Amino acid sequence: MALKGLRQMEPYIPGAQPKDADMIKLNTNENAYPPSPAVARALEEFAVSGLARYSSLDQSPLKEALAHQLGVSKEQLIIGNGSDDILSLAFLAFFNSEDPVLFPDLTYGFYKVWADLYQVPFKEIPLADDFSIDFEDYNQVNGGIIIANPNAPTGFGKSLDALEEFLNAHEDVVVIVDEAYVNFGGQTAIPLLKSYPNLFITRTFSKDASLAGLRVGYGIGHPDLIQVMQAVKDSVNPYSVDSLAESLATAAVKDWEYYRDTCMRTMATRDAFSKGLEALGFTVLDSQTNFVLAKPNHCSAKALFDHLESRHIYVRYFPKSERIKEYLRISIGTDQEMATVLEAMKETLTDD
Ligand SMILES: Cc1ncc(COP(=O)(O)O)c(C=O)c1O
Known part of the structure; x- marks a missing residue:
């Protein structure tokens, strides 16, 4: 279409959602x-009349349940509409330097799409020949780093010690660790939050909690980082977490x-x-x-x-x-x- 101002871009291509009955x-x-039977019960008990109101702005009960489960404080948490929402907001909130954001050449395909969409300079760092992430390769000027740990689509994870060394080497930028798959055998970076205010972890209910269709994800980081993200979230879509999603996700956390x-x-x-x-x-x-x-x-x-x-x-x-x-x-x-x-x-x- 030949109209002024139209955006041209290559979108992220999600996996197909076929509907064959026998697939x-x-x-x-x-x-x-x-999902857990507790989620089914919460759905039955959900008061539909409440949907006449906007959803909550701070998801306090869900944050309380998560804080208890993860051993962090509520102030270290931000909830979003899937971790795609949290990650997209994190790109907007944390990657505003002129130096390139670094991420692996083989990783979650959305990172490159957000960098393009938000016009964030970026550099893809090739994985080693054995498909592992070599942290040495990230020792270069950068405006932030994002890795998935364990990485997708390779499935490999990094150890806590390796992550700590990595965070030490990049204390002047935000390092995002996407832990979408961590509960299938990876090592979480949560213990490093105490010492590294530049660490931001993202999580999702789509994989380990069997709730991909509900669209809930969250970020964990220093309260100062959370505040920056909250300001960005409130500038995009403050009510992005709907009431039903909040209620069912809370039931899921309580039945871990x-x-x-x-x-x-x-x-x-x-x-x-x-x-x-x-x-x-x-x-x-x-x-x-x-x-x-x-x-x-x-x-x-x-x-x-x-x-x-x-x-x-x-x-x-x-x-x-x-x-x-x-x-x-x-x-x-x-x-x-x-x-x-x-x-x-x-x-x-x-x-x-
Ligand atoms: C590494 C990684 N991060 C994030 C996501 C997004 O998950 P969500 O469903 O929470 O948006 C995915 C989904 O496949 C993923 O593979």
């Missing part, structure tokens, strides 16, 4: 298990025992599935998340992707990424689903 959906790292169990089950399924893939000759990256990145060695990733799709099994394929176009990212479902996936994969192994 196995392993393409967006959702949780295979339903349930989620501890489902996360453990997912991790056990992941480890067994990874072994199953290796037995079929795949190269499998060691994962600390609810997905695995794996490369078939008997056929192309595209051929396998198409075959799985023909069986209504949806996984993620990255044809545009030179480094991982021969890999598939497969979210971890139930034991039964993953057994079906392995069977479908076996159909692609030829005898010759």
Whole structure:
């Protein structure tokens, strides 16, 4: 369209949300298990009449529950409409220097999209050949850093010691650590918050809490950082967390025992599935998340992707990424689903 002032940009492309009744959906790292029964009860008890009012501005009950669970104070928390909301606001709030923001070349694809959208200068730092993040490579002038720990789509995590050294080396900028997958075997940076006021951690209810459709995420950081973010949030969409989401997310946090169990089950399924893939000759990256990145060695990733799709099994394929176009990212479902996936994969192994 030839109108003045229209924005041209390459959007983030989310994983498809097919609706086949009989599908196995392993393409967006959702949780295979339903939300806790406490969430269902909170939904039944939710007073619809309250929806006539705007939602709360500070999500105090949810913050209280989270503060208790995480061992932080309410003042260290900010709640958003999914962690995408929190991350997007963090780009606006923390990355306003002329120096480039650094992030890995292979990571959550949205970081680059936000940098573009908000015209933040950035530099992508290549992962090492083994797909790990080499913190030495970040020793250069920068206007902030964002990493996912564990990283996506590789599944690798960094240790607390390595993170501490990293934060020490970058005390003059905000370092965002995206912990979307941390409860599937990663190490949280929360203990470092006491000593590093430049650390900002983001979390989501979409993965470990089985609530991707509810859209709740949060940030944890020094109260001064939270205040800066709150000002940005209030300048964009102060009521972004709806009342129902707040209420159900609070019920989820209060029943964390349930989620501890489902996360453990997912991790056990992941480890067994990874072994199953290796037995079929795949190269499998060691994962600390609810997905695995794996490369078939008997056929192309595209051929396998198409075959799985023909069986209504949806996984993620990255044809545009030179480094991982021969890999598939497969979210971890139930034991039964993953057994079906392995069977479908076996159909692609030829005898010759
Ligand atoms: C690394 C990472 N961060 C953040 C998100 C966004 O999660 P949310 O559903 O909370 O917006 C995702 C979603 O896949 C992710 O992979």
